[in-house]
Amino acid sequence: MSANSQFTTAVHALCWIELAARDGESPLTSERIAESLASHPVLVRRGLAPLRRAGLVKVSRGPGSGWQLGRPAERITLRDIYLALDSGAPFALHPHEPKPDCPVGHGIRPALTEVYADVNYAMNRELDRHTIAGLLDHMLQAYPLP
Numbered sequence: 087m088s089a090n091s092q093f094t095t096a097v098h099a100l101c102w103i104e105l106a107a108r109d110g111e112s113p114l115t116s117e118r119i120a121e122s123l124a125s126h127p128v129l130v131r132r133g134l135a136p137l138r139r140a141g142l143v144k145v146s147r148g149p150g151s152g153w154q155l156g157r158p159a160e161r162i163t164l165r166d167i168y169l170a171l172d173s174g175a176p177f178a179l180h181p182h183e184p185k186p187d188c189p190v191g192h193g194i195r196p197a198l199t200e201v202y203a204d205v206n207y208a209m210n211r212e213l214d215r216h217t218i219a220g221l222l223d224h225m226l227q228a229y230p231l232p
Contacts, residue, residue: 096137099122100162103153107154107159116153140170177202179199
């Protein structure tokens with residue numbers, strides 16, 4: 087089972103848009119974003135659409151057009167991105183009721199519901215601690231190009 091990479095791709099794109107803005111290269115075209123992602127511009131536009139609807143990015147059309155952050159990078163948390171993508175909870179319960187007269191089947195759903203609530207709370211708290219600006223600053227300092 088593989089994880090959904092939509093969140094990682096969105097964070098990557100927003101960091102690249104912010105870096106370009108810091109370097110005076112804003113707005114950034116879908117083609118330039120796609121180059122960094124080793125992807126296709128159409129996939130970039132599709133991936134950024136939910137972030138545009140959430141106001142995290144904006145796009146202009148015509149000459150000199152492209153993507154910009156919808157608000158300062160210091161005010162875009164990773165949780166904002168996660169929620170904009172409507173990623174849902176990281177775990178789900180069985181798609182059907184387990185056997186009710188089994189000791190595990192009887193208690194697994196309520197037990198896991200408690201655990202998943204704790205995981206969701208911790209995940210949201212951690213995602214709220216990180217912003218695009220902070221992540222980009224950390225990345226540039228800790229992992230510079232050779």
